[in-house]
Amino acid sequence: MKTILITGASSGIGRAAAVYFSQQGWNVVATMRSPEKEKELNQMDRVLVTKLDVLEKETIAEAIAKGIERFGKIDVLLNNAGYAAVGALEAANDLQIKKQFDVNVFGVIHTTKAILPHFRASQGGTIINISSTAGRVAFPLLSLYHASKFAVEGLSESLFYELATHHIKIKVVEPGNVATDFTGRSLDILTDDSLEAYGAYTELVVNKQMESFRKHSSPPELIAKTIFEAANDPTDRFRYLAGEDAEFLMRMRVENSDENFMKTIAANFS
Numbered sequence: 608m609k610t611i612l613i614t615g616a617s618s619g620i621g622r623a624a625a626v627y628f629s630q631q632g633w634n635v636v637a638t639m640r641s642p643e644k645e646k647e648l649n650q651m652d653r654v655l656v657t658k659l660d661v662l663e664k665e666t667i668a669e670a671i672a673k674g675i676e677r678f679g680k681i682d683v684l685l686n687n688a689g690y691a692a693v694g695a696l697e698a699a700n701d702l703q704i705k706k707q708f709d710v711n712v713f714g715v716i717h718t719t720k721a722i723l724p725h726f727r728a729s730q731g732g733t734i735i736n737i738s739s740t741a742g743r744v745a746f747p748l749l750s751l752y753h754a755s756k757f758a759v760e761g762l763s764e765s766l767f768y769e770l771a772t773h774h775i776k777i778k779v780v781e782p783g784n785v786a787t788d789f790t791g792r793s794l795d796i797l798t799d800d801s802l803e804a805y806g807a808y809t810e811l812v813v814n815k816q817m818e819s820f821r822k823h824s825s826p827p828e829l830i831a832k833t834i835f836e837a838a839n840d841p842t843d844r845f846r847y848l849a850g851e852d853a854e855f856l857m858r859m860r861v862e863n864s865d866e867n868f869m870k871t872i873a874a875n876f877s
């Protein structure tokens with residue numbers, strides 16, 4: 608029986624993945640910042656709910672150790688925890704800038720580093736990083752989030768070669784819009800009252816993005832199935848788009864020059 612360790616399993620994609628993998632007969636180490644609040648996952652078969660805050664390295668080590676103690680071995684690490692800072696770059700304070708990278712990039716780096724000795728000792732393992740179409744194309748007012756997801760893509764692509772020498776696979780899952788807490792309580796809205804200059808533009812872009820979310824968003828269960836496919840894929844496939852909107856956007860990206868693609872995006876936000 609295989610075991611997956613998931614970060615950010617308290618809600619959204621991470622939670623849906625915990626439920627789906629458990630239903631498919633996997634052991635699940637469902638990690639989260641506040642496990643004491645969890646009421647359902649800990650009632651499920653083969654699910655260990657435990658604390659992991661990607662900002663606290665010692666909780667990463669403890670969660671991995673507890674997972675190995677309970678299930679003997681971890682086969683897959685799902686780096687899922689993340690959120691978006693949204694707003695004009697000028698409106699972001701230093702703490703907001705740093706936190707976006709601490710969670711979305713350094714969180715992935717520290718968790719990956721922490722699992723690698725176990726994967727090397729097991730002579731195998733798979734790391735799945737939740738990136739996004741936002742890791743390959745960019746929209747306005749999301750510069751910090753895009754920068755963090757582009758970083759995850761580069762990190763993962765480089766590790767693909769380096770880890771292959773130890774029979775460890777790394778894959779990225781790239782969802783489009785997903786109906787989760789991502790656009791609600793998890794958003795970090797960058798507002799600086801002195802930046803009225805961006806006011807009208809911000810309203811326009813946010814309205815367009817919210818409209819796009821209402822029209823095209825996948826349920827987190829669909830992303831969980833793509834993650835499951837990636838976890839069970841014996842091939843060296845690296846990227847897995849998830850959601851019809853993600854497929855559409857990336858098709859549009861590869862079929863157009865930089866200039867044409869960016870012109871289309873600019874027109875959409877004007």
Ligand SMILES: NC(=O)c1ccc[n+]([C@@H]2O[C@H](COP(=O)([O-])OP(=O)(O)OC[C@H]3O[C@@H](n4cnc5c(N)ncnc54)[C@H](OP(=O)(O)O)[C@@H]3O)[C@@H](O)[C@H]2O)c1
Nearest residue numbers: 615617618619620660661688689739784785787788789793
């Ligand atoms: N929703 C989308 O449209 C979309 C699209 C593409 C990619 N993604 C990516 O999918 C991933 C999951 O997001 P989601 O859509 O499922 O949103 P979500 O429902 O807001 O879930 C985010 C999860 O990350 C956790 N988290 C935040 N900071 C953390 C930290 N310091 N340590 C550990 N966990 C932390 C949250 O924990 P708490 O419950 O404690 O806050 C929560 O469990 C993110 O990486 C996101 O960038 C989302």
